[in-house]
Amino acid sequence: YYSGLSRSVKARKYVLTKYFDGEPKKTDFKIVEEELPELKNGEILTEAEYLSVDPYMRAYMIGYKLPTDMIGGQVAKIIESRNEKFPVGKYVAGSFGWRTHTVCNPSEQPKQIFLPLTLLPELGSYPVSLGLGILGMPGNTSYFGLKEICKPKPGETIVITGAAGAVGSHVGQIGKILGCRVVGFAGTDDKCEYLIKELGFDHAYNYRTSNIKAALKEAAPKRVDCYFDNVGGEISTTIMNHMNHYGRIAVCGSISSYNDSILPKVTILQPAIVFKELKVEGFLVNRWVNRWEEGINANLNWLREGKLKYQERIYHGFDNMVEALNGILRGENTGKAIVKVK
Ligand code: NDP
Numbered sequence: 497y498y499s500g501l502s503r504s505v506k507a508r509k510y511v512l513t514k515y516f517d518g519e520p521k522k523t524d525f526k527i528v529e530e531e532l533p534e535l536k537n538g539e540i541l542t543e544a545e546y547l548s549v550d551p552y553m554r555a556y557m558i559g560y561k562l563p564t565d566m567i568g569g570q571v572a573k574i575i576e577s578r579n580e581k582f583p584v585g586k587y588v589a590g591s592f593g594w595r596t597h598t599v600c601n602p603s604e605q606p607k608q609i610f611l612p613l614t615l616l617p618e619l620g621s622y623p624v625s626l627g628l629g630i631l632g633m634p635g636n637t638s639y640f641g642l643k644e645i646c647k648p649k650p651g652e653t654i655v656i657t658g659a660a661g662a663v664g665s666h667v668g669q670i671g672k673i674l675g676c677r678v679v680g681f682a683g684t685d686d687k688c689e690y691l692i693k694e695l696g697f698d699h700a701y702n703y704r705t706s707n708i709k710a711a712l713k714e715a716a717p718k719r720v721d722c723y724f725d726n727v728g729g730e731i732s733t734t735i736m737n738h739m740n741h742y743g744r745i746a747v748c749g750s751i752s753s754y755n756d757s758i759l760p761k762v763t764i765l766q767p768a769i770v771f772k773e774l775k776v777e778g779f780l781v782n783r784w785v786n787r788w789e790e791g792i793n794a795n796l797n798w799l800r801e802g803k804l805k806y807q808e809r810i811y812h813g814f815d816n817m818v819e820a821l822n823g824i825l826r827g828e829n830t831g832k833a834i835v836k837v838k
Pocket residue numbers: 550551552633634637658659660661662663664681682683684687726727747748749750751752753779780781782824825826827828829830831832833
């Protein structure tokens with residue numbers, strides 16, 4: 497399992513040097529070269545093939561002391577190994593950050609991470625990049641967030657915002673697998689058409705051009721039992737006011753305000769929560785780190801059975817990470833946005 501590469505390998509990595517102000521800019525980062533150490537027993541050297549861009553990157557960096565290495569998930573090939581469980585040629589998904597090469601010991605991973613280091617399962621003809629999407633962190637966010645927080649029963653109505661993105665499009669498909677009525681809100685007519693025609697959503701509306709109240713009346717005549725909230729803001733208030741008694745809300749994200757330095761105000765939510773006795777619960781996917789494989793395997797089985805479809809928006813080149821991150825904040829992607837490193 498030890499390839500004995502002739503050294504030395506240098507990594508390129510993004511270091512954040514300025515806090516974001518509005519949209520992230522290339523000048524907020526420096527790209528730095530880093531010499532990597534020789535492997536010690538138990539360690540592996542990986543080369544990134546796909547890097548992930550995710551909304552949390554925009555939201556989280558305000559909490560870090562600068563300068564700091566940019567955080568993020570990647571799918572990488574093991575190119576040198578001194579760990580027999582992680583042989584050369586296999587792929588891992590891990591939270592290595594925006595960098596080309598990494599040396600790490602897979603059994604000494606920190607606990608509080610977005611994406612635990614995992615060896616990718618055998619994917620046959622499926623691309624390894626799925627380890628960043630439906631077979632990775634967003635896939636498990638969808639699986640556990642919907643099943644454990646919304647707990648939908650067959651026949652119930654689920655509403656999803658950010659419905660055409662990595663998480664939203666996946667949540668909707670699981671909703672259909674579980675026998676629910678699924679309604680999505682997304683930012684373009686094309687995305688809505690894709691949700692209905694390709695993914696089997698019962699209804700999908702362009703939130704930029706639709707009257708949300710009228711859409712909900714039409715699509716959810718028996719009102720809403722589960723709301724999977726990816727965006728927050730006023731649309732969430734409107735949806736929560738259209739819920740059934742004992743409705744469940746999984747608060748997954750609030751992308752509508754990630755670029756704002758002053759948080760927008762929305763109509764008060766408490767009356768709906770009280771009088772409808774709603775259960776509102778925020779969550780982070782790493783709550784289920786100990787059940788990570790369960791989610792991956794469930795999604796992989798559904799994929800193989802043809803019940804789960806995916807789309808990827810692929811950006812190209814390590815130097816285009818910032819453009820890709822801004823792409824998801826602007827809504828350029830349908831499905832999962834990823835960057836092919838080479
Ligand atoms: P997406 O693939 O959904 O990409 C982001 C999408 O958000 C865009 O495509 C865009 O689509 C939409 N969007 C952007 N700005 C706005 C806006 N102002 N109002 C409404 N929609 C907007 O990303 P993910 O699927 O990876 O993530 C979805 C959500 O889930 C995010 O909020 C993210 O932070 C959260 N998340 C939370 C996790 C957790 O553990 N809690 C884990 C993973 C993700 P459109 O064209 O529809 O506007």
